[in-house]
Structure formats: structure tokens, C-alpha cells
Amino acid sequence: MATLSFSPAKIRTHSFQSHKPISKFSLPSKLNQTPSLFYSHLSLKTFKTLHFRNNSISDVSSPPETETVPEQDEQDEEDNDPTAELCYLDPEIDPESILEWELDFCSRPILDIRGKKIWELVVCDDSLSLQYTKYFPNNVINSITLRDAIASISDELGLPLPEKIRFFRSQMQTIITKACNELSIKYIPSKRCLSLLLWLDERYETVYKRHPGFQKGTKPLLPLDNPFPMELPDNLFGEKWAFVQLPFSAVKEEISSLQTTFNFGASLDLDLLGIEIDDKTLIPGLSVATSRAKPLAAWMNGLEVCSIEADTNRASLILSVGISTRYVYATYNKTEVTTNEAEAWEAAKKACGGLHFLAIQESLDSDDCLGFWLLLDLPPPPV
Numbered sequence: 576m577a578t579l580s581f582s583p584a585k586i587r588t589h590s591f592q593s594h595k596p597i598s599k600f601s602l603p604s605k606l607n608q609t610p611s612l613f614y615s616h617l618s619l620k621t622f623k624t625l626h627f628r629n630n631s632i633s634d635v636s637s638p639p640e641t642e643t644v645p646e647q648d649e650q651d652e653e654d655n656d657p658t659a660e661l662c663y664l665d666p667e668i669d670p671e672s673i674l675e676w677e678l679d680f681c682s683r684p685i686l687d688i689r690g691k692k693i694w695e696l697v698v699c700d701d702s703l704s705l706q707y708t709k710y711f712p713n714n715v716i717n718s719i720t721l722r723d724a725i726a727s728i729s730d731e732l733g734l735p736l737p738e739k740i741r742f743f744r745s746q747m748q749t750i751i752t753k754a755c756n757e758l759s760i761k762y763i764p765s766k767r768c769l770s771l772l773l774w775l776d777e778r779y780e781t782v783y784k785r786h787p788g789f790q791k792g793t794k795p796l797l798p799l800d801n802p803f804p805m806e807l808p809d810n811l812f813g814e815k816w817a818f819v820q821l822p823f824s825a826v827k828e829e830i831s832s833l834q835t836t837f838n839f840g841a842s843l844d845l846d847l848l849g850i851e852i853d854d855k856t857l858i859p860g861l862s863v864a865t866s867r868a869k870p871l872a873a874w875m876n877g878l879e880v881c882s883i884e885a886d887t888n889r890a891s892l893i894l895s896v897g898i899s900t901r902y903v904y905a906t907y908n909k910t911e912v913t914t915n916e917a918e919a920w921e922a923a924k925k926a927c928g929g930l931h932f933l934a935i936q937e938s939l940d941s942d943d944c945l946g947f948w949l950l951l952d953l954p955p956p957p958v
Contacts, residue, residue, distance in 0.1 A: 657785040658710075664732045665704035673700045676737045677771035680721055680747055683958055684793035685786045687712065692796065693788065696724050697778070701770045701844060705734070708778075718753035725758060741765045743772065745899040764898040765879035769843065775956040783958065795958055804886075804893050804901040810874050813863035816892075816905050817939055818920045824854035826932060829947045839876040839935075840947040848951070850928060859923040860932035861892065863905075864939045872935045872946030880948045883933060885917035929953060 664670065677699050682692040691713045698707040707728050711720065729736050739761045742751050748764060755762040766772075783789055821829075830842040852858075861883055865871055878896040883904065886893050890909035894902045907913050924931045929952030934944045 657782045658787070660710065661706055661708040662728075662731055663706040664734060668702075668704040670732070670734045673705055673734060674737055675739045675741065676700055676705065677741045677768040678725075678751065679742065679744065679768075679771055679775060680716075680751065681744060681958065682713065682796040683783055683786075684790045685783060685788040686790055687788060696721070697771065697775065698725075698728060699771055699774055702847060703770055703774065705732070706774075707732075716750070718750045718757070721750055722754040722757050725754060725760075736760060739763055741768050741771075743768045743898050748898075763879060766881040766895070766898055767841065767879055769951060769953065770847065772953055772956050773848070775958055779957045795956070802899055802901055804889075804891075804903045807894075807902045807904060811871065811902070811904075813865040813871060813905075813935070815864040815939055817862050817864075818916060819860050819862045819934070820857040820923070821860060821932070822854060823852045823856045823858055826858050826949065827854075829932075829934075829944060830949050833947065838945060838947060839872040840944075841876075841880065841949065843949045843951060850930065852927065852930075856927070857923070858927055858930055858932060859920050860934055862934045862936060862939055864936050864941070866937065868935050868937045868945040875933075875935065875946055875948070880933060880950065882929075882950050882952050883931065884952075885921050887914050887917050890914075890917075924952065 679697045680694070682694050685693045687693055694711040694713055694716055696707070696709045696711065699705055709724060725736070725740075728734065736758055737760060740751070740755055741763045742748075743764070743766045745764065752762045830840075832838065833840050833842055863871070881895040881897070884893040884895070887909075889903070890907055890913070891903050892905040894904035896902070907917075931950050931952070933946070933948040933950060935946035936944055
């Protein structure tokens with residue numbers, strides 16, 4: 576079974592093929608074949624550093640050693656120091672091109688010498704050209720601290736403030752939104768912070784576990800919400816829907832066309848995620864058809880669509896958007912056949928490492944999409 580992490584040093588420069596219409600969907604009565612996938616070994620991206628800084632939190636949680644470190648080993652020790660902070664901007668990237676950041680501000684499973692949890696600010700962009708971390712004591716956690724820290728990132732790296740900041744913890748919404756408002760930055764509550772989520776997973780294994788104050792078995796202070804699904808708003812209803820499949824080659828064409836047409840939707844950086852799938856592999860998706868496809872796609876475009884789940888217990892499809900909103904997107908009559916189809920669709924999703932898509936069309940027989948979202952199921956971060 577495929578697991579996702581960063582592909583080593585695969586920060587791509589986007590290039591797009593000329594647009595081709597989406598090919599006809601296959602509408603099998605039962606998705607009973609597991610797609611054959613060709614995944615490379617997914618090793619973690621090596622996070623380069625521009626410079627490190629000592630931090631008071633790290634100092635108090637990790638008293639200095641009395642033993643003298645040989646001079647030739649000082650750089651290696653610095654690079655591997657789990658108490659060090661990271662401040663990196665890819666020198667090959669134009670700072671003006673980084674318009675959106677992904678941000679997490681939360682406690683870590685690390686105690687300082689007072690026995691209190693250390694907090695950490697982690698910031699990146701979706702290509703990891705920007706990487707920034709900073710530790711904080713738990714008694715300074717407020718919007719002012721966060722506002723000043725965001726401003727300091729720009730000052731230290733010569734980087735303009737972003738137009739948008741995405742974050743995925745609903746419990747931190749008040750602090751983050753206030754800090755963003757004071758800096759005139761648009762805030763976006765969204766679980767489509769995939770680079771950040773995968774980086775946190777990587778940091779848990781390579782940084783937090785190695786920190787001298789690490790507390791094994793500590794549960795996240797602010798776990799992700801998974802609320803009971805609500806009724807779908809009237810403006811988001813479609814008229815028909817179907818479980819569908821597309822060859823991965825057609826999926827790539829469709830997400831490339833998002834940059835060359837006025838279609839609505841969202842893509843993922845598959846290179847950065849380390850996903851390598853044969854072009855003939857069938858990717859599971861959901862096609863929604865309606866005569867008002869364009870308005871529906873426009874409404875969906877503002878929702879930060881995260882994932883779709885087939886809930887066989889409720890005989891329904893659950894649409895997750897934003898950070899803490901789940902809708903009953905569609906329902907079906909619960910029979911052995913429909914249950915098997917839903918289970919097969921979920922199995923196909925799992926076989927693709929959680930990759931799936933949502934397509935909005937004027938009819939299920941149409942060759943064209945007015946909205947296309949590439950989606951990915953990810954487990955919650957360990958912190």
C-alpha cells in the first residue's frame with residue numbers, strides 16, 4: 576500500500592500541456608479491479624537551511640553540554656540539532672512569486688525545563704521554497720506574538736508579506752485571523768495545506784522525536800475536527816452524480832488545463848508529493864452533473880474542497896471543505912450492489928494513495944468539465 580511523503584529534491588517548475596478536452600468517463604457498474612500502481616520509493620525531501628538561530632526555548636529545554644565539540648564537527652552538529660530553528664528561502668526562487676503561505680502555530684510534544692509544552696510556528700509555501708520554524712514558550716501565545724513573527728519572516732528573508740495564508744487548525748482560527756487582519760493578509764481556513772501537513776509529519780520523525788524534551792505518547796493538543804456532516808446548502812446541489820474513473824494521463828491533462836482555461840478547480844503538486852503512477856492507471860472520482868454547472872463550479876471554487884468519502888453506513892457521500900465543515904453531498908439507496916460499489920470506490924482510492932477527484936459537468940455524457948478538483952486523503956498530523 577502506498578504511503579506519501581516528499582520526493583527528494585523534486586521542486587518542479589510548472590509546465591503545462593496544451594488543453595485537451597476531458598476524455599469520456601468510464602462508468603463501471605462495479606469498481607472491482609485494483610489499479611496497478613508504480614510508486615517509487617518515497618524518501619523524504621532534504622530540507623536545506625539558510626541559517627540557524629539559537630532560541631531561548633531550545634536553550635532552557637536542552638541545557639548546553641559541558642563537553643567540547645570538535646571544530647570540524649560543529650557544522651554537522653548544527654545541521655542535525657533538533658533544537659535549532661530553520662529560516663530558508665530557495666535562492667533560485669523570485670521572492671515576489673511567493674504569494675501564499677501555509678502556517679501552523681501549535682504546541683509540540685516537547686517540554687521545556689519548566690515542564691511546559693513548547694509551541695512552534697511552522698511556515699512554508701506549497702513548493703517548500705520557503706521553510707521557517709520558530710519555538711515559543713507557552714505563556715506568549717497570542718495574536719500579537721504571531722503577527723510580529725509573520726512580519727519578522729519577511730524582514731529576515733527579504734520576502735514580501737503574502738497575499739494569503741492557509742491554516743488547518745480550527746482552534747487557532749481566532750489568533751491567526753486577528754494577526755492576519757492586522758497585517759492586511761487574507762486568511763484561508765483550509766485542509767489543503769498538503770505541503771505543510773507532510774512537512775509536520777516529517778518533522779515529527781526527524782526533529783521532535785530527537786529533541787531532548789520529547790514526550791513519547793503525547794496526544795496532539797489541538798486535534799483536527801471531524802464534525803458530524805451537515806445538510807448541503809441549496810446552491811451546492813447537483814442533479815445527477817456517478818462514481819467514475821479516469822486514466823491518470825487524462826487526470827494530468829485536466830489539471831494542466833486549469834492554468835490555461837477559465838475552468839474552476841484546484842490541483843496538487845504530484846512531483847512534490849512523490850506520487851508516481853502509470854499513465855494508464857484508473858483514478859477514482861465523482862462526477863456531478865447539472866444544467867447549472869458553471870454557477871455550481873463557481874460556488875465550489877470558494878469552498879477549499881478537501882476530500883470526498885463514501886460513507887456506507889449512512890449510504891451517502893461526505894464532502895469535506897475548509898477546516899471543519901462536512902456536508903452530506905449525495906445519498907443513495909442502500910443495497911448490496913450500491914454498498915459494494917461504494918466500498919470498491921473507497922478501495923480504489925486507497926490503492927491510489929488517497930488520490931481522487933471531483934468533476935462538475937453539464938451532463939454525465941459530456942466530454943468537458945466546468946470544474947475539476949484533484950483531491951487527496953491524508954491522515955491527520957501526529958502533532
